[in-house]
């Protein structure tokens with residue numbers, strides 16, 4: 289039996305973070321968490337491109353463009369969608385999740401989903417460095433793991 293588990297090691301190539309400016313009081317903390325985790329695992333900041341888009345809805349499109357550039361070994365998507373008074377929340381969340389999910393499914397380059405979808409600002413704050421951790425840190429570790437796993441499997 290052979291078991292494969294990716295390790296948290298710095299890849300040889302570049303990484304990208306696609307992050308939305310909407311709710312940037314939160315998304316900036318997600319980026320900070322991601323960069324903290326990446327640098328703790330010896331990823332050079334020079335090897336990370338951070339691309340800011342207006343809102344979460346724009347994340348899939350920009351991610352698709354970065355994938356097409358063939359510049360990156362892995363892409364993390366970060367955003368924060370907080371429920372408002374109308375059904376807009378559902379449409380934004382559904383399209384972002386569907387778009388990023390489709391890219392993750394069809395790309396050989398790991399694409400990670402780090403978009404918070406919360407009912408309240410407090411819930412988002414708790415997941416951006418509060419008691420529920422930092423989603424940016426989570427997806428940073430995940431992208432390192434997936435890149436290394438693909439390397440080990442030679443896929």
Ligand SMILES: Nc1c(NC[C@H](O)[C@H](O)[C@H](O)CO)[nH]c(=O)[nH]c1=O
Nearest residue numbers: 308310342343344345367368369370
């Ligand atoms: N309400 C939130 C949005 N809305 C904006 C959309 O994401 C998009 O930028 C706009 O519809 C133009 O296409 N975006 C978030 O990231 N978070 C929200 O809570």
Ligand SMILES: CC(=O)[C@@H](O)COP(=O)(O)O
Nearest residue numbers: 370371372373374376377
């Ligand atoms: C998630 C959203 O788009 C949300 O901020 C919009 O708020 P509202 O539904 O009150 O217009």
